[in-house]
Amino acid sequence: MKRRRFLQSGAALGAMAAAGTLFRSTRAGAAFGEAPEPYRQIGLPEELRAENILEVFLYGGLTTWETFYGVEEYGRPDDPNPDLRGTQLHTFYNPAAPQDSLLSQVLMECGLPADNLELVPFARDALGMNVKLGPLLAPLIARKDVLDRTRIVVTRHDLEPHEAAIPYALCGRTLGSPQMACLGAHVQRHAMEHGDPGRAAPYAYTFTDLGIPGDNLRASLATGLHPAAVRPLLLRASSEEFLQLLRRPKVGPERAAFDGLLSRYVDQYHDRVRYRRQGDPLRASRLAELSQTIRSVASAHELDAVLDGALFEETMTALCGDEAAINAPAICLRVIAHLLTHPALPARYCCFVDPGLIMADGGGGYDTHAETCRTQARNLGNTLTELLSHVRRPEEQGPEAAGKIDLDKTLIILNMEFGRSPGAQNDFGRNHWPYGYVTVYLGGPIREAQRGIYGAIGPDGHATTFVKPAEQRVAALLAMGIWPFAQEGFGVSDVDGTRNEGESAEAALARVLGHG
DSSP: OOHHHHHHHHHHHHHHHHOSSTTOOSSTTOOTTOOOGGGTTOSOOGGGSOSEEEEEEOTTOOOSTTTTOBOTTTTOTTOSSGGGTTOGGGSSOOTTSGGGOHHHHHHHHTTOOOSSOOOEEEEEOTTOOEEEEOGGGHHHHTOHHHHTTEEEEEEOOOOOSHHHHHHHHHHSSOTTOTTOBOHHHHHHHHHHHHSOTTOOSOSEEEEEOOOOGGGTGGGGGOBTTSOGGGOOEEEOSOOHHHHHHHTOTTTGGGHHHHHHHHHHHHHHHHHHTEETTEEEESSOTTHHHHHHHHHHHHTHHHHHHHSOGGGGOOOEEOOTTOOOEEOHHHHHHHHHHHHHTOSSSOOSEEEEEOOOSSOOTTSSTTOOSSOOHHHHHHHHHHHHHHHHHTBOOTTOOGGGGTTOBOTTTEEEEEEOSOEEOSSOBTTTBOOEEOSSEEEEEEETTOOGGGOEEESEEOTTSOEEEOBOHHHHHHHHHHHTTOOOBSTTSBOGGGSTTOOSHHHHHHHHHHHTTOOO
16 A cells, blocks of 8 residues: 555544544543543542532742741751751741841731741651641631641642743643643533533633733643533633623624524534435534534523623722732632532633732742742732632531532642742742642542641752642542543553552542542
8 A cells, every 4th residue: 555545544544533422532432531440449439529629820839938838947047058048938037037037027017927937837748847837828727627628749840931831730741742631621521521411601611810821821721632612711800891792792683593594504514524414424523513612602691691790890909008909819719619609500620820919020920030928928818818718617507608619519729830949039039949849739539637748848949759740630630530541631651650540540549639
């Protein structure tokens, strides 16, 4: 057979193999997210699974040392190693002169105790060090019910630029990988296969108010090898124009006739690409996606009913003595809480790319190269306050709990592309640091038995025991009962030290979620 004929035949066979319904599985006889027969007993019991996920992406990278990983013994001004002096927790805080420390000044501006750092013991890491929670976590520390369901997972990779690290953190895949799909795409695919086929509202949403395309934040919408129809719906804090478009004013009262004509054209084309007008289309792998899009447009009014315009009302907030500013996190998190708790069409996944209350010197909410303490204290304090205001307290029952996120149903993930360096940059800032930082899990499968830390970060700021971003994505899918090992998802090699899908699932459940 000649080369050209071989390629033509191969292409035809590939098209026939890909033909069929929109969501035909890559595993013969199985839908996406279903475990093969040998592994169906592996995973969380149904009562421990999360019904949905809220992912807060702390864009720019949270400072690890003043928040989730304070080890008082590391980086002290009298450290025997001169290269480690004044690092980590002690970069901007000197216990010998707390009043003169930059961190203390920032805490006073925000009305927090500053004479002595209010460090809260949390757990021991893999090196046996006592890890404490730093003062910038005051809103979380005040919520014992949430803190009791918190798990800190040490994370590490070697990608320093935002442009490379963001896709890796959000998708578990590096740039250029055809499998680079965001968590929302996996969840949307699984939900559309197993949910109501007539549902108009999406299962997955991404919220952001950033206009910075150069950092690859659109990885939060990537679909990889999934059909394009599983792309999460992108919303912004200012979505008035989008809500108006949902009403389709240009089509007007003739909407039903317009939709009927459009559907007729699609049906005609559908018949033309079937063999003898029978079976599935043979040479139009994107036709099903077009059909799904047409159905979504025709059902736009149903989404308009879910997204009440009042939810997007402008919110102004003044924090730490600053002038009032538009609080994009407050608006986005208010809408997210509404979607996750919607009585008829609840979301299964929402990603909030946090721009912060105030702009960081590096551009994003936590990208603080020239000044870290003031910016991160304000932005993290605001985001945690707004987030936790939507999380139901144990004493809230009945009508009080309406519209509140239930941690028994929702897994909250605090994610970021990397942390900030253990030492100072430009005197008062911190540089990018992917070599040892944390990913934090709240609620969902994390019960009191899973509370604690997996891994360890050493005195030089490098993680010694850790997981990589791909394993974090594997664990998040397992938390929802979605088997992650498929062509569109992840492989055994994404979980270090395992030999098959069963071992990979068990390792990710144990290391990331604490379920051994």
